[in-house]
Amino acid sequence: MDRMESLEDWLAAxxxxxxxxxxxxxxxxxxxxxxxxxxxxxxxxxPLHEVVEGISARSKRVVILTDLDKEGKLLYSKLRQGFSRLGVQVDNVFREFLFSTQLSHIEGLATYIRRER
Structure with missing residues (x-):
């Protein structure tokens, strides 16, 4: 994937x-x-393990976009471990891009984009 330079690039990807x-x-x-x-x-x-098993039954790749707060980071860690255990690749590019923005909660995406324009 090409390098994402903006939130619009991130959304398109x-x-x-x-x-x-x-x-x-x-x-x-x-x-x-x-x-x-x-x-x-x-x-x-x-339960998280049921979510992980359900996704792993239909895909070998997943994107995890939990919030960037303490709870979201804990959820991310548990999900990543579960997916890895079942051979599902976790695509971190999208999550890592969020750390370069001031967006910490996915639900605020539309507001954040409007404010940035």
Whole structure:
């Protein structure tokens, strides 16, 4: 993938990622769907290992976009370990790009983009 220079590049690359994208909640999912990103899996009351197993049954690659706060980082770590254990590649490029922005919660994506323009 080419280097992402802007949030618009990030969104375009995410739209064409071709794999499931894991987010924490329904507001995060809605934020991504607003930009045409549709293969989004929301963490719910289902145990994490069931989410990991369900995704690994249909894909060998995944993007994890949990929030960049303490809880989100913990979730990311647990998910990454689970996916790795089942042979699913975790694509970190999208998450790493977020660390270069001031966006810490996916649900705030639309507001952040409006403010940056």
């Amino acid at each position: 995410l739209q064409s990622a071709g794999c499931p994208i894991v987010v924490e909640g329904p507001k995060d999912r809605a934020a991504l769907e607003q930009f045409g990103i549709l293969d989004v899996v929301t963490l719910s009351r289902e």
